Amino acid sequence: MKYKHLFFDLDHTLWDFERNSSESLKDIFHNSNLTSHGVNSLELFVQSFLRINTELWEKFDRGLLHHTYIRENRFKMVFEELGVLCPENHEEIGEIYLQTLPGKKHLLEGALELLDYVSEKGYNLHIVTNGFNDIQAKKISSSGISHFFQNLITFENANAKKPDPKIFAYALDVSGALPEESIMIGDNWIADVLGAKQFGLDTVYVNPAGLKFEESPTYDIRRLEELKAIF
Numbered sequence: 001m002k003y004k005h006l007f008f009d010l011d012h013t014l015w016d017f018e019r020n021s022s023e024s025l026k027d028i029f030h031n032s033n034l035t036s037h038g039v040n041s042l043e044l045f046v047q048s049f050l051r052i053n054t055e056l057w058e059k060f061d062r063g064l065l066h067h068t069y070i071r072e073n074r075f076k077m078v079f080e081e082l083g084v085l086c087p088e089n090h091e092e093i094g095e096i097y098l099q100t101l102p103g104k105k106h107l108l109e110g111a112l113e114l115l116d117y118v119s120e121k122g123y124n125l126h127i128v129t130n131g132f133n134d135i136q137a138k139k140i141s142s143s144g145i146s147h148f149f150q151n152l153i154t155f156e157n158a159n160a161k162k163p164d165p166k167i168f169a170y171a172l173d174v175s176g177a178l179p180e181e182s183i184m185i186g187d188n189w190i191a192d193v194l195g196a197k198q199f200g201l202d203t204v205y206v207n208p209a210g211l212k213f214e215e216s217p218t219y220d221i222r223r224l225e226e227l228k229a230i231f
Contacts, residue, residue, distance in 0.1 A: 163195025
């Protein structure tokens with residue numbers, strides 16, 4: 001067995017962020033009566049949020065934004081894009097989203113089966129995420145996968161975020177893993193793949209869209225079930 005420690009990203013890799021986020025936004029749309037604020041289309045509200053949120057997190061990964069900016073401004077940006085007057089309670093809506101989202105339980109297709117498979121084979125499993133401790137821990141708990149993982153490494157407890165090598169060094173330190181027996185599995189080319197590769201780890205790029213870059217990961221997969229052939 002070449003690898004002993006499998007380090008997984010969480011959002012978009014195991015936990016179905018799009019589906020869980022869409023459900024949370026639907027709850028907010030109805031419970032906060034956004035139609036009274038001029039937001040007439042649930043579909044456009046969800047689409048706008050997901051696109052803006054993705055763009056903000058990409059800037060965060062490049063070190064251009066702080067978490068706080070994303071939390072405080074993303075809903076404001078959505079309302080502005082939809083051409084409606086931003087509600088005075090837009091930050092409250094943002095907090096409701098953060099309270100609702102981690103309680104959603106949907107995993108990506110094949111995630112649970114994969115975790116069962118690698119766990120039964122004796123691999124040590126860990127999460128490495130740029131999310132917040134409390135929110136990411138609740139996501140893992142809500143989706144029923146907490147018992148698979150020995151460590152939850154976040155930007156908060158590592159005091160660094162992917163792709164910074166410090167978070168990977170911290171992950172190996174707390175897990176007692178050696179670089180040559182470890183592999184990073186994630187969907188984000190910059191944060192997960194390049195970050196881990198530059199640190200000296202093997203990598204799996206969870207790449208359903210089949211994107212191509214000048215550099216190559218150790219493994220490039222479209223579906224999580226393909227990992228069974230690797231491990």
